[in-house]
Amino acid sequence: MKAAQFSEYGGPEVLKIVDLPDPHPGPGQVRIAVRAAGISGTDWKLRQGQLSFGAELPQTTGRDVAGVVDEVGEGVTDVAVGDRVFGISDDGAGAAELALLTFRAIIPPSLGFVGAAGLPIALETATRSLNQLGVTNGTTLFINGASGGIGSTAIQLAVARGARVIGAASAANQNYLRLLGAEPVTYGDGMTERVYALAPNGVDVALDIAGSGVLPQLIDMAGGAQNVITLADFHGAKEHGVHFSNGFVDGHGFDSLATIGELIESGRFWLPVDRTFPLADIAEAHRVSESGRVRGRLVLLVN
Secondary structure, eight states: OEEEEESSOSSGGGEEEEEOOOOOOOTTOEEEEEEEEEEOHHHHHHHHTSOOTTOOSSEEOOOEEEEEEEEEOTTOOSOOTTOEEEEEETTSOOSBSEEEEEEEEEOOTTOOHHHHHTSHHHHHHHHHHHHHHTOOTTOEEEEESOSBHHHHHHHHHHHHTTOEEEEEEOGGGHHHHHHHTOEEEEOSTTHHHHHHHHOTTOOSEEEEOSOSSOHHHHHHHHTSGGGEEESSOHHHHHHHTOEEOOHHHHOOOTTHHHHHHHHHHTTOOOOOEEEEEEGGGHHHHHHHHHHTOOSBEEEEEOO
């Protein structure tokens, strides 16, 4: 099968399309013919060598996938050959013609492969973060970095729980945040004051997705470090006593894959795909992702 791989850490140029042996599912796994694969921040951080998780070079890439089941492993009863599914590539090899999945779900009827491929990582991360923060009906949540894939997802999931959401994004994304159900504020000097103008007593909890060095401000807004979670500022979290949420350590929220369909089919959830790229252009997709100027998700077209 054709797959994206890198044999050294570095910029997007280290990504190559290579031929690899076809994988086959073990117990509990399914194999899919990949139709589309999402690009997440984890992908390019692994490629740069910022994250390792003990993996050795060469490495494949890509975790978010959507496609059609073409082989099932022993004990699989939830899906069958021919089903349209989306989920997480078990070996981080979703940017390929074939992928193995343990965490998967049937694609909601109204969603295509491209839309489904943008969901899994954003959905799991947002769900895990909201659960850890205890977001529920009546909670006021502030999100720093609200217009990307995880932020867009977190806004809508929080609103569906009955929360009030205030989100920070660039000036160009203010109307976009309103469409998702958030009250927008802009980044930069004066952001704290703009939040207090909307919520004079501060917020209940805060989620940092952007990692832009604002943890002290979020701690002030939310009334303490215990009410803040960051997904992006590992060193800041240690310095300020904030929890750094990590699905590899904290447990995961992949159960959300099977439950998001209700919100999608009722029109209460929508995660836009900013751009698509053919698999051969994965390096360019990584460059765009690294720029941070993405509204929603980036997706590779595979088959």
